[in-house]
Amino acid sequence: MGTETGTSTRTGSAGRGLRWGLAARGVSRLATFGMSLVLARLLAKEDFGLYAVALAANQFLFYVNDAGIVSAVVQWRGRLEDMVVTATTVVLTISVSVYALFWFTAPFFTTLAGSVSATPVVRLLTVIIVIDGFVNVRSAVMLRGFQQDKIAKANMMGIAVQVPLAITLAVLGAGVYSFAVGAVANSLVSGVLVFVWARMPFRLGFDRAVAARLLRFGVPLAGSLGLEALVLNADAIIIGNTLGITMLGYYMLAMNVSSWVPGVVGEALRHVTLPGFSRVADENPAVFSERVQQIVPMLVMLVTPVAVLVAVLAPQLVTLLYEPRWLPAAAALSFLMALMAVRMLTALAFDILTSLGATRRVVWMNLSWAVALLPALYLGARLDGIRGVAIGHVVAAFLAGLPAALWQLRRSGVVLAPVVAPVARLLLGGLAGGVTAWLVVTPLSGTPVFVQLCAAGAAGFAAYAVTGLSRERLRRLREVVTS
Structure with a gap:
């Protein structure tokens, strides 16, 4: 009791x-x-x-x-x-x-x-x-x-x-x-x-x-x-050194937009998950894994539609919000949204490993990522400017950052197999939402940017909701927020 x-x-x-x-x-x-x-x-x-x-x-x-x-x-x-x-x-x-x-x-x-x-x-x-x-x-x-x-x-x-x-x-x-x-x-x-x-x-x-x-x-x-x-x-260091301070200004704007979701959802979750995980870290490992299995799909559910829709509609979003003179930032923003999604997952992995006291495994996780990242960023900057830097980020994140996080979680005894099916459905929903948004926005190129954003955004989110969400998933989210 x-x-x-x-x-x-x-x-x-x-x-x-x-x-x-x-x-x-x-x-x-x-x-x-x-x-x-x-x-x-x-x-x-x-x-x-x-x-x-x-x-x-x-x-x-x-x-x-x-x-x-x-x-x-x-x-x-x-x-x-x-x-x-x-x-x-x-x-x-x-x-x-x-x-x-x-x-x-x-x-x-x-x-x-x-x-x-x-x-x-x-x-x-x-x-x-x-x-x-x-x-x-x-x-x-x-x-x-x-x-x-x-x-x-x-x-x-x-x-x-x-x-x-x-x-x-x-x-x-x-x-x-x-x-x-x-x-x-x-x-x-x-x-x-x-x-x-x-x-x-x-x-x-x-x-x-x-x-x-x-x-x-x-x-x-x-x-x-x-x-x-x-x-x-x-x-920032590589762009400033190789491309100049003006291109760094464009890139910073793109990075700022890509950080909206981590800034709202990610930080709020981390304020709760770190002390929350710490409270159950000494309990049965199955209880700890069950808590992780609840958080991961919820995080993916919140992040996926924003990441996909902003990536597809980046030119329209930047033009509407920041004037056409900032449009070069959109080229980087489309790829930085994928990076944002990975970083939110690795940040969660960081909190999980820290709660378990596995700080050395966190070191190896980030070291693996850093080793792959630096050459990818430099090569990307040389080949394709700030868009190349963003692409280098994404490549390193998916080939090194995320696999390293999953491997260290597995070594720490965290069971993630039950999240595969719900996460896969959410990602499929994201794919459907992105394709739908692109199909809607493409023929609207001559209309006002606001109309393009509203029409494509609404259609993309509807496709995501129908394909990726279930009533059970929405019920669990409501329980966490209202408890």
Whole structure:
């Protein structure tokens, strides 16, 4: 009886966490989407390219600046009071040290990316990792307690500051600094709120045994995250170096559009799945596998129609939203949507392996992907510009990234065979939806772009729903969201 009650409580917390995560990410993506529409009309393509260089640096440092200790906090077995003070001290020390080191090495990074003029922007934007050093442990403790509502509110308040600030700066002629100052302000506001709402006294101290335990879990994870950051950001460096900052601006716009779904659905799910998987990791392996078998089809069901329809209708979407001058971005966007779908699955694999404590297997998963990716990106850039880079991404993802993730899950005892049939049906539905959308949009080439999008999008989604969805699948999704 107690087990059933505990399971019910966890399920309810996870459902609330998913709803809050979806709400927060939805508001965030809607706001940043509106901001990107405005900034695309106020700023030059080169400004987008410079920001892409700074963003690549920030994301790489963001992934490794806590040495994996935040995930170790989520996974911690034992009293939090025995660990929080040491974790805070270690994370803050590492964050400040990493930022100080990167301040001096930033010119080398921007030179490698083909744009040394981005150095001041890089130094400004990476201040975010210092802010995170103060709040990361508190955010992890809140995730453990499924307090996603507070984290969501903090993130929404940060966005409420970022968007008007960035647009105002762009109108005043701040150029690329519009992006950077807005992002730092967002991080500062949301960080302060998380710091306060966590209701944890700020104390520094050091326990060698606790630190060793945290680092044993976290360092392999940090290495894997560093590899993941390389996978995520190598394209910006290669494009900037080989194709120039203007083409990087086009590519960044395409990458931004392709990240809408991961930003809304993916992050919301990860806020729930990581602590949720951690709670059941010590139970029967069959129970853990059953939970994975529930999540995977749901993720594929949500991602597939968006990935397919945006890929097919990329030229119309970019033309409508960002004006015809940004149309070169559509060539990359069509392929980046396939990459987006794979990355969401590998991100889920990352969470599963982390919950099981298999951090070294995460390292091998990302290393396999990175080894295949770098030559694919470089060759793609040389042969076909930004579209070639996107194609190289997709080839490496399907030939290395996804197989490596499946292999490491299998080695960890996760049973995935039951998801093959439902996932296959969903993918078949996606194929039907894509073909239908293409057949509808092709003869409409002379009509207004909005009409093309509405007609082809509606027809494609209807074909997907009829072919790929079942009543049982929709019922399970409703249960997860409303529980």
